[in-house]
Amino acid sequence: MRSTFCLKALSVAIATFSMASAASAAGLDRSGQDITAFLQDGLYAEAVYTYIDGDVTGHDNAYIGADDKAYTKGNKIGDIAESYDFFRYGVKADINDTFSVGILYDEPFGAAADYTGNNNFVAQGNLDDAINIISNGNATGLVDASNKIGQLSKGATQAGQAAAQFAEQAQNATSPQAAAEFAAQAKAAQDKALELKGQAESLGAAVASAQAEQATTGEGTNVEVRTENVTGILGARLGTNKEFQIYGGPVAQQVQADVALRGVAYGPATGYTAHISSDQDFGWLAGVSYSKPEIALKAALTYRSEIEHNTNIDEQYPLVAALGGDPSQGGTIEITTPKSVNFDFQTGINPTTLATVKVRWVPWGDFAIVPPLYNEVSKRATEDDKGLALVSYDDDQWQVELGLAKRLTPALAVSGNIGWDSGAGNPVTSLGPIEGYYSAGLGAKYNVTENWAVSAGGKYLWFGDAKGQLPTQKIVANFEDNDGYVLGVKLSYQAAQ
Structure with a gap:
């Protein structure tokens, strides 16, 4: 029997790739957690099956100085966005006219970035240049840094000795006024000693x-989640x-997840490496x-809960050795993937045309990855008990995605959609x-038989310009005029009604 394409069957006419997003288009969002199956x-x-390839290029920051902005x-x-692909599966069945069951598989969150070439995100191995950049221009090379360290250490020692002398004079003072003056001088000298x-x-x-930069010469920053x-x-x-x-x-x-920070862009954190072990945990969905x-x-509102993971992490942080600690440490880390809300809507416009609307909200502003060793070291740099996260969003x-599907023949339908993603802040x-990003896509669905159909399509993405920043809020790069594309194919089966 030849397939017929009635109005209600248009509900699956939109091809494959709806709501697929580019790696880190907003936070770590990827699949859009579609439940329309x-x-x-x-x-x-x-x-x-979905394949995504982004072209994300820019320039590093040549500024050397104390102004983080x-x-x-x-x-x-060069292009840092690694192409990636993922699968999504779904099965749904009616138990009776009241109850239905289903099972869905997808890969909702992820990241894949890899820096190569001659830029501040790849370890170049020039010790003097690295010292100049990492010190924000306070030392032009190893010899200069060594001399200045000696001078500063000597000055700190002398200021400390002066503080001790003033403190002794304050104790031996013959009047309260003199004691107060000597105590104030002791504090000023002590503050100077601490500053130096x-x-x-x-x-x-x-x-x-x-030196860690030199030891990792040729290695580039990369991340995979x-x-x-x-x-x-x-x-x-x-x-x-x-x-x-x-x-x-x-x-x-x-x-x-795996993360490797390389190059002078990361300052004292260059050479940092982390491996977050695989962990499984549970959440829930309701709608x-x-x-x-x-x-x-059809209209559906779906809420997914956040999911809290507590898993093992191995960190290597070369700077810690210079601070007198163990640069390779194991520990545990808590990562909470975000909750989300999806709204899916469709309606027939006429017997051959279907309109769709998809809206998704994810509170990436609440998300952070905070490795324990990285965070502990950052507390010394920021003089803040909270420290820094390795990854966070503002x-x-x-x-939002708007689409139209049109039946051309009893077995063939085509679709088009446009979309917008707000991102998760800039700088990021x-x-x-x-x-x-902004996006535009086209797709087609062909009913091979009454029950089986094949869909295929593509989507073009215009990425928003962004400045790259460190957890310290320091600007380290600028990325402009980037784009990407999505390709997808879907095989579906629907029992005759």
Whole structure:
């Protein structure tokens, strides 16, 4: 029997790649956590393959000095966005006219960036240049740094001795006024000693970090984060015509990550490496939907909980050796992947045309990766008990996609969509320097038989310009005029109604 393409069947006409986003377009968002497979009628199954390739280039910061916000166009940074692909699977079945069950698999969050070439994110191995940059121009090379460290240390010692003498004079003073004056001089001398000692330690850290830069010559900064989700869903239809449905279920999530910071852009953190071991933990999903089949109308609001992971981490931080500690340490880290809200809407415009709207919100402003050794070292640099996160974001993500699907023949439909992603702030982490995107896509779906269909499509992405920054808020790069594309294919099965 030849397939017919009625209005309600247009609900699966949009091809494959809906809501697929580019790596770090906003935070670590990738798949968009689509659940529309569960919203299909009757018995339904799909397998989706998505390939994403972004071109993210820019220039490093040639400015040397203490102003963290200053930027001077520097060396070219080649494409850092590694292409990646992922799969999505979904199966949904009706138990009876009230209850439905489904299981979904996707890879919701991730990152893949790799710096190469002659720029500040690749260890070049020039010790004197590295000392100059890492010290913010306070030393022009190893000899200068060594001399200044000696001078500062000597000055700190002399100031400390003066502080001790003033303190002794304050104790032996014959009047309260004289004692107060000597005590004030002792404090000023002690403060000066601490200031000079801090400057000496800072230069010493710059030298140690430059030596780590030299030891990793040729290595580039890279990051890889991968997650996998398996979601079980139980739905119950309510209402006179079963037009309402409530649904929910557990979510199992696996996460792992690797990060390597290389090059003078990262200052004292150059040479830092972390491996976050694979961990599985659980969250949940809940939602409500409404349908009106005679006009192919479906609307669904879905909430996914955050998922907290506590897993092992191995860190190597060369600077720690210069501070008198163990540069290779193991520990535990807490990573909480963010909650999210998805809104999916579709309606028939006429018997051959379907309109769709997708909206997604993710509070990336609450997300952070805080490795314990990295954070502990940062407390000394910032003089703040809280320290710094390795990765964090300033803003929440909003993502919107509008689409149209048109039936051309009883078996063939085409679709088009446009989209916008707000990004998660600018400046943003140098490990994912994109401020959202605009997108446009085309796709087609062909019903091979009454039950089986193949969809395919592509989407072009215009990435927003962004400045890359360190956790200290220092600007280290600028990325402009970047783009990418998405390709996808889907095989779906839907039992005859």
